[in-house]
Structure formats: C-alpha cells, structure tokens
Amino acid sequence: xxxxxxxxxxxxxxxxxxxxxxxxxxxxxxxxxxxxxxxxxxxxxxxxxxxxxxxxxxxxxxxxxxxxxxxxxxxxxxxxxxxxxxxxxxxxxxxxxxxxxxxxxxxxxxxxxxxxxxxxxxxxxxxxxxxxxxxxxxxxxxxxxxxxxxxxxxxxxxxxxxxxxxxxxxxxxxxxxxxxxxxxxxxxxxxxxxxxxx
Amino acid sequence: xxxxxxxxxxxxxxxxxxxxxxxxxxxxxxxxxxxxxxxxxxxxxxxxxxxxxxxxxxxxxxxxxxxxxxxxxxxxxxxxxxxxxxxxxxxxxxxxxxxxxxxxxxxxxxxxxxxxxxxxxxxxxxxxxxxxxxxxxxxxxxxxxxxxxxxxxxxxxxxxxxxxxxxxxxxxxxxxxxxxxxxxxxxxxxxxxxxxxxxxxxxxxxxxxxxxxxxxxxxxxxxxxxxxxxxxxxxxxxxxxxxxxxxxxxxxxxxxxxxxxxxxxxxxxxxxxxxxxxxxxxxxxxxxxxxxxxxxxxxxxxxxxxxxxxxxxxxxxxxxxxxxxxxxxxxxxxxx
Numbered sequence: 001x002x003x004x005x006x007x008x009x010x011x012x013x014x015x016x017x018x019x020x021x022x023x024x025x026x027x028x029x030x031x032x033x034x035x036x037x038x039x040x041x042x043x044x045x046x047x048x049x050x051x052x053x054x055x056x057x058x059x060x061x062x063x064x065x066x067x068x069x070x071x072x073x074x075x076x077x078x079x080x081x082x083x084x085x086x087x088x089x090x091x092x093x094x095x096x097x098x099x100x101x102x103x104x105x106x107x108x109x110x111x112x113x114x115x116x117x118x119x120x121x122x123x124x125x126x127x128x129x130x131x132x133x134x135x136x137x138x139x140x141x142x143x144x145x146x147x148x149x150x151x152x153x154x155x156x157x158x159x160x161x162x163x164x165x166x167x168x169x170x171x172x173x174x175x176x177x178x179x180x181x182x183x184x185x186x187x188x189x190x191x192x193x194x195x196x197x198x
Numbered sequence: 199x200x201x202x203x204x205x206x207x208x209x210x211x212x213x214x215x216x217x218x219x220x221x222x223x224x225x226x227x228x229x230x231x232x233x234x235x236x237x238x239x240x241x242x243x244x245x246x247x248x249x250x251x252x253x254x255x256x257x258x259x260x261x262x263x264x265x266x267x268x269x270x271x272x273x274x275x276x277x278x279x280x281x282x283x284x285x286x287x288x289x290x291x292x293x294x295x296x297x298x299x300x301x302x303x304x305x306x307x308x309x310x311x312x313x314x315x316x317x318x319x320x321x322x323x324x325x326x327x328x329x330x331x332x333x334x335x336x337x338x339x340x341x342x343x344x345x346x347x348x349x350x351x352x353x354x355x356x357x358x359x360x361x362x363x364x365x366x367x368x369x370x371x372x373x374x375x376x377x378x379x380x381x382x383x384x385x386x387x388x389x390x391x392x393x394x395x396x397x398x399x400x401x402x403x404x405x406x407x408x409x410x411x412x413x414x415x416x417x418x419x420x421x422x423x424x425x426x427x428x429x430x431x432x433x434x435x436x437x438x439x440x441x442x443x444x445x446x447x448x449x450x451x452x453x454x455x456x457x458x459x460x461x462x463x464x465x466x467x468x469x470x471x472x473x474x475x476x477x478x479x480x481x482x483x484x485x486x487x488x489x490x491x492x493x494x495x496x497x498x499x500x501x502x503x504x505x506x507x508x509x510x511x512x513x514x515x516x517x518x519x520x521x522x523x524x525x526x527x528x529x530x531x532x533x534x
Binding site: 010011020032034037038050066067070090091094095097100113181184185186187190 | 350460463
C-alpha cells in the first residue's frame with residue numbers, strides 16, 4: 001500500500017515561501033498558524049540550504065501515540081489526520097512531534113490552546129469529503145478531488161515533492177544520479193526510520 | 199609613434215584578458231569536477247552532531263513571524279513519548295495500585311486502629327473552622343485535579359472502551375477545564391496550609407523517637423507526639439513540597455509561552471507527572487489513616503472536635519499543652 005510522503009529537495013529550494021503562502025490560502029489556515037514553513041540552515045554561510053517542512057505524516061506517529069483522547073487516525077493513503085471534534089487542546093502532540101507540526105489557535109483561557117491544527121496533506125478531515133464542514137475545520141480536500149497537495153504542486157523549482165513515497169523517492173534518486181549530488185531526504189529518517197539511499 | 203605603441207599594448211592587453219577568460223573554464227574542466235554541494239549541510243551530519251541531553255534541535259532561520267517554527271527537526275520528542283507512554287504508566291501504576299495493595303494488606307493484618315482506652319464522651323477542639331476550610335478546599339481541588347490528571351494518562355486505555363470516543367472526549371474536555379481552573383484554589387490552599395501549620399511541623403528529635411517506635415502503626419503503644427506526629431509531618435511536607443513542584447511545573451504547562459521552548463515543556467511535563475503520581479499515592483495513605491484506618495481520626499477534620507482519649511493517645515504532649523492553656527474539654531452533645 002502506498003504511503004503519502006513529502007520530500008523536499010534542499011538543493012532546489014530557493015526559499016521563495018510560495019508553498020507557505022499557497023497552503024495558507026488553499027486551506028484558509030487560521031491567523032497565526034503556518035502549516036508549512038521554510039527553514040534556512042546555515043543561513044548566510046557557504047553551503048546554506050533551505051528546507052520546506054510541515055507534518056511528515058510519520059509511520060507510528062508520535063502525536064497519535066501520546067494523544068490522551070485518541071483523536072488521530074490514518075487514512076487509506078497513510079495520511080495522519082485528526083478529529084477537531086475530539087481534540088481537547090492539551091498540547092501533548094506538540095510536545096511529541098519531531099517536526100513542530102501541531103499548532104493551536106489562541107482561544108480561551110490560560111495557555112489559550114484551541115483545537116489543534118496541522119497539515120492534512122490536503123486531505124481534509126473525518127467529515128464527509130468536500131463538505132463545507134470539512135473545509136471550515138480542516139481546509140481543502142484535494143486528495144478527494146484526485147489532486148496532490150497544493151504546496152508541492154505549485155512549487156516553482158519542483159523542489160517540494162508530494163505523493164506516493166516510493167514514486168517521489170525514485171524521482172529524487174534519478175535527480176541525484178543525474179546531477180551527481182544531493183543533501184538527502186530531510187526528515188525521512190525521523191519520520192519513517194528510513195531514508196532515500198543515494 | 200607613442201600613440202601606435204599605446205594602441206598596440208592596449209590591444210595586447212585586451213587579447214590577454216579575452217584569452218584568459220576563454221582559457222579558464224577549459225582549465226577547470228580538466229581539473230576536479232565541480233561539486234556545488236561539497237560544503238552543503240546534510241541532515242545526517244546535523245543529526246549526528248546532536249548530543250543527547252543538549253538542546254536537541256536542528257534549527258535555522260525563518261522569514262515568517264512565528265520564531266518557534268525555526269526548529270526543523272526535534273528528535274527529543276521520541277524520549278518524551280517513550281516516557282509518557284511507558285515509564286509514566288509504570289510509575290503511576292506502582293504508586294497507586296501498590297499503595298492500595300499495601301493499605302489492603304495493612305487493613306487485614308493490623309486492622310482498624312482503635313482508641314485503646316475506649317471513647318470517652320468528652321471532646322477537645324483539634325481544628326477550628328478555618329483550618330478545616332483550608333484543608334477541604336485543598337483536598338477537594340486535589341481530588342478533582344488528580345482524577346482529571348489521571349484521565350489524561352490512563353483515560354484512553356480504561357474509559358474509551360466504556361464511554362466511546364465522543365463521550366470520553368467531552369468528559370476529557372471538561373476535565374481539562376476543571377484541571378486548569380481548580381489549580382488556582384489549590385495553590386491558594388497550599389499557601390494557606392503552609393502558613394497555618396508550618397510552626398507545628400518543624401521536624402525534631404521527638405519525630406525520630408516516633409519513627410523508632412514505629413509510629414504506633416507497627417506494634418502496639420502510642421509514641422509521644424505534639425500537635426503533629428512524625429507521620430503527619432511527613433504528609434505535611436510532602437504536600438507542601440510536592441504541591442510547590444506541581445504548582446511551578448503546572449504553571450509552565452498552563453502558560454506554555456513562559457516556559458521557553460518545547461524541550462522545557464517536556465521537562466516540566468515529566469516533573470508534573472512523576473510528582474503527582476507519587477503525591478496521589480501518599481494521599482491515598484493519608485486518606486486511609488484519616489478515615490477507615492483509625493477510630494476517631496476523621497473527627498479531627500470532620501467536626502474538628504476529637505475524643506479526649508484519642509487525643510491523649512496520639513498527641514499526648516499537645517493535649518498537655520492545651521490543658522495548660524486552660525482549654526476545657528467539652529462534654530459530647532447528646533444525639534437529638
């Protein structure tokens with residue numbers, strides 16, 4: 001069975017942040033939350049690289065393991081989603097996530113954690129596919145429309161790849177072989193305990 | 199002619215520059231192949247550089263305003279998950295079930311501790327209304343805090359099969375609000391308890407003797423004690439110190455932006471969990487000996503009036519002091 005993954009080819013990313021913007025717009029992401037962000041490592045030094053990062057939809061996802069109300073579920077495409085109806089905003093997934101994906105809108109008292117929000121791989125939530133309720137809580141469901149996540153689809157340098165993990169790994173490998181270098185599939189070791197062998 | 203010479207030399211220079219410009223790439227192509235990533239950062243190198251226990255994060259710079267999002271990968275979440283899903287359950291299970299088992303064994307071997315001299319019908323005031331108000335405010339908050347806290351750790355294993363997902367989530371949400379709000383009266387209660395009882399809870403030689411004689415729990419006899427005996431002082435200090443740690447760690451979890459990063463939140467969460475499990479275990483023992491474990495003990499926090507013989511047996515020196523102060527034990531009110 002295919003597993004949906006993201007792969008950011010750091011040697012191609014030009015830190016244009018279009019994926020960040022596209023995600024916010026496509027999913028109507030609440031103010032103050034960025035489901036995707038571009039992090040620049042060794043900024044200004046030789047060999048700096050930018051990596052676009054969001055929820056990696058891990059195998060054996062830590063967020064799901066620690067959730068006290070078991071609000072996470074995995075779709076047939078192995079996308080890790082959650083139910084905002086069950087979420088109590090305790091913050092545990094945020095403590096456990098290696099990629100800083102879970103975020104909380106500032107509502108209510110004290111720590112002001114509302115229902116958790118994170119990247120859905122543009123696959124919506126538990127509500128009926130493409131229903132207004134689904135869009136309002138989770139954003140767009142492009143997978144139900146037969147499309148891939150918008151961040152990767154509109155990446156100008158085709159740095160960010162999204163789709164079947166085996167296929168995008170193959171594309172990346174071909175690139176690496178052809179150009180002779182590659183800085184690796186960022187986050188894969190942590191998310192899937194495997195990486196793209198080059 | 200000077201002019202011709204300078205034109206010629208200029209042309210020669212131009213030729214040289216063009217020549218160099220053309221020849222340079224050729225020379226480079228003949229040497230080592232260009233590798234534009236020779237100095238680029240790789241994930242492996244960064245992951246290997248992370249030392250366990252240090253600020254275990256790979257981060258960089260982001261252009262969006264949310265500075266927290268500059269962390270790219272934070273493998274430390276794995277250890278926290280391991281703790282929360284494993285060690286935490288173990289500590290909680292041992293502290294709570296272990297204490298319950300101990301109490302059951304104690305109840306069936308030692309039995310209820312009776313007033314050796316039998317009850318009199320004279321009482322002496324042990325705790326005034328303010329003392330009792332402070333005690334029960336703190337205790338009531340503690341019970342709700344403990345149950346809603348245990349729900350976060352054990353609820354999904356025990357209660358989801360019973361209640362179903364939606365009902366459980368609704369209950370857990372209520373529990374979270376109760377936990378957040380009741381934390382404040384709990385902290386106030388702690389502070390008041392400290393103020394009103396600390397002067398009688400300073401450990402001394404008398405407590406060593408009390409423990410040496412088994413506190414009257416093990417074996418027979420009643421070691422001497424002032425207002426609070428060695429065991430009660432232990433309860434007092436575990437509540438005050440444990441409660442203080444719970445308050446500080448809970449404060450950071452309640453106001454996560456004051457904790458300074460997720461790694462600190464993970465740390466405070468571990469502290470909060472372990473201390474609360476241990477304190478719940480200790481409070482089970484406290485509740486046992488204050489109710490079904492000992493005849494006459496509950497009155498101290500119930501009506502505040504304890505039987506004179508109970509007081510003389512468990513707090514002999516305190517009763518003497520009270521008598522010296524001129525406190526006259528009251529006759530028990532007959533039941534109406």
